[in-house]
Amino acid sequence: xxxxxxxxxxxxxxxxxxxxxxxxxxxxxxxxxxxxxxxxxxxxxxxxxxxxxxxxxxxxxxxxxxxxxxxxxxxxxxxxxxxxxxxxxxxxxxxxxxxxxxxxxxxxxxxxxxxxxxxxxxxxxxxxxxxxxxxxxxxxxxxxx
Numbered sequence: 001x002x003x004x005x006x007x008x009x010x011x012x013x014x015x016x017x018x019x020x021x022x023x024x025x026x027x028x029x030x031x032x033x034x035x036x037x038x039x040x041x042x043x044x045x046x047x048x049x050x051x052x053x054x055x056x057x058x059x060x061x062x063x064x065x066x067x068x069x070x071x072x073x074x075x076x077x078x079x080x081x082x083x084x085x086x087x088x089x090x091x092x093x094x095x096x097x098x099x100x101x102x103x104x105x106x107x108x109x110x111x112x113x114x115x116x117x118x119x120x121x122x123x124x125x126x127x128x129x130x131x132x133x134x135x136x137x138x139x140x141x142x143x144x145x
Contacts, residue, residue, distance in 0.1 A: 049094040051131045056104075058086040059138025068116060070104040070136065086137075097127040104136055 054077060059065035067088055070077040079088045102121045109115060121141050125132055135142045 048127060049096055050125050050129045052093040052095050052125070052134065053131065054089070054091045054093070054134045055087070055136070056089040057135070057137045058082045058088055059106075059140075060086040062138065064107050064109050065138040066107045067136065067138070068105045068107055070102075072102055073100050095125055097125045097129070099124050102134065102136075102141065104141075106139055 052072075054070070054072065056067055056070055056077065056079065058067055066082070067079065070079065070089070072093065077089055077091050082088050100123055102123065103118060105116050105118045107115060108117050117139070119139060119141070121143070123132075123134075123143050126145075129145050131145070133144045135144075
């Protein structure tokens with residue numbers, strides 16, 4: 001009998017909360033200028049993003065042309081140890097159309113100064129692009145859509 005009253009009281013409290021929320025929404029409708037959470041998320045889903053693939057290779061033809069660091073718009077791309085083919089990394093990003101900067105640093109020589117050299121490549125992702133492939137091989141870069 002005690003459990004019965006507990007279940008009934010939980011039902012009554014739940015029913016009262018739901019009905020109060022329902023009637024308060026009717027009594028106090030949202031203003032025209034107010035944004036709802038659903039509209040904000042729908043706006044982010046409608047923005048187009050392009051898949052960007054980055055492949056990074058050390059130059060196996062020249063000594064000491066190993067890649068030290070790669071940045072895409074200031075964020076570092078994680079690098080692994082090079083395998084037999086010189087492959088260091090393969091990363092994927094989803095980016096909005098716009099202008100981006102790719103920066104990578106390579107070791108030039110073991111003893112001579114300066115030991116590293118930094119390269120910068122500016123590229124643009126257009127709204128009509130489906131995907132973008134970036135291949136860095138030592139001091140050379142190739143960007144294809």
